Amino acid sequence: MLSPVGGVVFLTSSCRDTSNVCKNKIANCKAPIPTYFTIHGLWPTFRNDTPVPPYDPASNNCNPLPTSPDAIVGKLAPIKDKLDKKWPNLLVHKTNVDFWKIEWQHHGMCSDYPNDPLDYFKDTLNLAQSKRFDPFRALGVQPSDQTPHLLNTLLENVYKNFGAYPQITCIMPQKGVLLLKEIHFCLKRTKKRPPSVVQNCSTHVGDRCTNPLTDYVWLRATPTIFSPHNVTSDLLAST
Template sequence: MIIKQLLVFAAAVMLASLVVSVNGSNFAFYKLSLTWPNSVCKITTCKTPIPTYFTIHGLWPTFGNDIPVPPYNPTSNKCNPNPTSPDDIVGELAPIKGELDKKWPNLWVRKTNVDFWKIQWQHHGMCSDYPRDPLDYFKDTLNLAQSKRFDPFKALGVQPSDQTPHLLHTLLENAYKNFGAYPQITCSMPKKGILLLKEIRFCLKRTKKTPPSVVQNCPTNVGDRCTNPLTDYVWLRATPTIFGPHNVTSDLLAST
């Protein structure tokens, strides 16, 4: 009887492990991360022309404690069985390559768009709910990012400006009112005392269906150089070149 019980227990453990393997990582939600190029291109050398709209950084599986799911690794993080290799996604993305080049470009000079997509797939797509379907993963991300629902300007309630910084708390409250949930806002600091709004990240619950569509509050509302919503003033610059002879002093004053 004891041996029989042990065999039943072992079978149950094996079945549970298979379920985990099939379902992938036990993550809780996705982050749709959108980048404001003018903020990034102040701290790094970008290709020209610099986009005048938010571009896609990625769609990232994230644990409930707001820690990103680590990249796929067949030894240490086999989150899904036999996901599509990064080197094999290029051909599959051919039908939407034009859209990806426009909306999901690599901004940095030293990397190609394809390099960027491969990295995003390895770091996030392979451990998502699309492990063997890169076309749908990238297509669904494109559709989310291009929908009016996830329009950062509409959510934040502001337009790019070279004259007016915004209290971070106000932007978060605007997003809660206009979008229905608190996003995460990250910042860069090209110069001491200057905070630029670098990314807005919308959080979506993981459900049994794809694409994710149920919005939720992001567990952490600020990141990178943004630290305190009640005191941080951030710029959403209309131009990438921000430090002219007439605005350095006003920038510093507005950020303190």
């Protein structure tokens, strides 16, 4: 059970708009870039969307003797092919396994799955692959090169289609251009696994998205070069 600092803990399931993340000027992504939303993580968070701190035996002994990051690799073998597709590392100089170890170290060890990394990653995969958590289905819009979308409209669409407000984050690869970066779905912590009860994220916007009533966000449909590393890809079409 989670007991790092007290307070109510929820889970945030985060999906990355992979193509837009890799248009960020500071992103150095590997090709080919996936043409669908990928998973960033399943994160224990407090009521105000503050992440639960990573496991530390001295300062945050949230679970007794959780499985170490180095020990998860063999346990993930049954779902490795699915993880490679849906939960890949995007950046150069790191492997998919490196990314999974980081996610486990920062979030899994202080989750309700401290000694069950296979179910932690498998349950996250199942969430990401369900129609309910399909980002474009929730957003209610399709990619467009002609029309950006008012951020508040996207938030209201998700509330209508998903049943709860998400958190939407953006990047600004060029001045005045906001691209959707990630969409975070928040779930209540219950005694049952996997999590299934959705709830409003307390913070609805993040990163370069600031004002839902004035921010217009692009979900582009064709390749646009924003990265100094010349990495491009079609905007995501979720699978």
